[in-house]
Amino acid sequence: MRAYVPADEPAVVELLNLAAADLRALPWLMFDTEDFREKPLGFVSNRICQALVEASGIVVACVGSQVAGVASCWCSPEDHVALLQFVAVQPEFRRRGIGSALLDWCAYQARGRGCRELLVERWVDSRNRSLCALLTANGFRQHLRGQMNVTMCARLQPQRLEEPDLPRGCSVTTFSPGDEPEWVRLKNAIFGSHTTEEWFAGNYTSREDFLPEGWFFAVHRGRKVGIANVLLHAHPTEGPVAGSLEWVGASREVRGKGIGRALVAACMRRLYEWGLDDALLLTQYFREPAVKLYRSLGFRVAREHRMYGKKLV
Template sequence: MSELPQTTVSIHQVSDELDERTLSDVRQLAKDSLNVDGNPPLSDQTLVALAADDASENIITLLAEVGEGTESVLAGIAVVVREAADQPWVLEVVVHPDHRKTGIGRALLTKLSELIDLPQAQAWAHGDHEAAKKLASRIGMSRVRELYRMRREGTDFLEEAPVDRRISVRSFRVGEDEPSWLESNSQAFVHHPEQGSLTLSDLEARMAEDWFDPSGFFLAFNAEQKLVAYHWTKIHQSSGESIRPTGEVYVVGVVPEAQGMGLGRSLTTTGINYLLEQGVDAVILYVDAENEAAVKLYRSLGFTLWDADIMYGPQPID
């Protein structure tokens, strides 16, 4: 990696919540990186944490700026977030495409190592990039998790899968379904490190995003009107060379008692067809590489492996 640029580079920690202008700059940085890399560089959970109204001891934000005074611009950001004080830090680093290979990523990590035990943290690399491998190796991290990014091309609709006649499906109702969804989500993802721990604040933060549309959030209820499964879709507006938006199977959940009824496949099909009706030309999703059953299901629906996000963590002890 080359040395730091001659232009003035400053790394500083944000001790309070991000102001509107800085948050806007961070979102633009993420968008510019997405346009170049094809991968969102910051997870939804990180963006939610950055946009929170109150500062927390469970988030540390470092900003890298180049230039001086009114001429300075945001060139990079490092964020670590944890669920609680006894949980590991999860790191994401983004450097603007115009300022890469100038040592900014290394400078952010050097500063961060003064604040936390960096080799004991976990770090997401959105895309299996060589630069991320080198940075992870430099600070003593190895691959601990792989998240597939799968993609379904084209606008062919899927045949709707039959549903048990005792099951009713409707869209999410804001102000009514939040408690029941949170309960079913925690049951469906009890062993999932991020999704299963979502709180009402997390849900409300996502509902406040521009992309949220309750009409694309499908809920399945049993005969007792208990929420037993759901499919939350998402639409990404066109970016880079794309002309049409891209749909996403954002999250599909089925509570344990309703598994084996075909609800996952049925709701996934419903959501994909809904996304196609909205004019997307491709649908993406993320799934753990080790979840063989889910990967098999998505392949049967026309998805193929597109890319992968890699989590790096402490190297295992022999």
């Protein structure tokens, strides 16, 4: 184990790209972080120049003259918290204790600088079993589990698709020009947000790929009371297009009437009509009614976006 020096940059970038390749080998589920992307040579030095990584917080593990592993720890003594920014080990040197030694070094450095907790900086894909196992074996535990993001996936099989089943006086319609104020009003009322029409236009309606037929309203006795939409996502390279559900919700006064279920069913059917095989969505476990609804419509947890941390005192 030794301190990082600038000459280590090519070997460190290679390690980070090997780790990213492991993640990219998993089925694509969207909602990815920069951990999945290829890093160019100069990535580490640029991060150091931008004060996003501390050079003194990078440690490399060597076997002979070869860099076998690397880890980076960012300390914030005033907050008593340190961040594990990355850890990676060459495949041929895995399961030899190098990963554990790197984590021990990071914990030692953080503790020595007055930090009480070492947090993994970004969420960890639960399908990355080797990293999850390494963290768990070295005293890291999941935190904020109820609030972490969860990717759910449903197979779009025609025999399992439901027709929207709405109570009397309700219907489902699609977005039309001029509906922007109503969508913003409903989103803010349902989700407790402060969205503006300008935000809605900038993120959705002004985009070339905006498809109004994928945006739904639930209407009760002539008044819009619920929203849901589907989006298409292009794979970052040459892979398939994926479809996701977003902003599913109903006004408080009509909850429990099956409106949310009808909106989700409409979204799933639209994705199937567009030729997609699967529907994806992002939610959190604390949204228990929503998770229960999604499960009843065939969605299953495909990935947890886990947050890990380790107490140092």
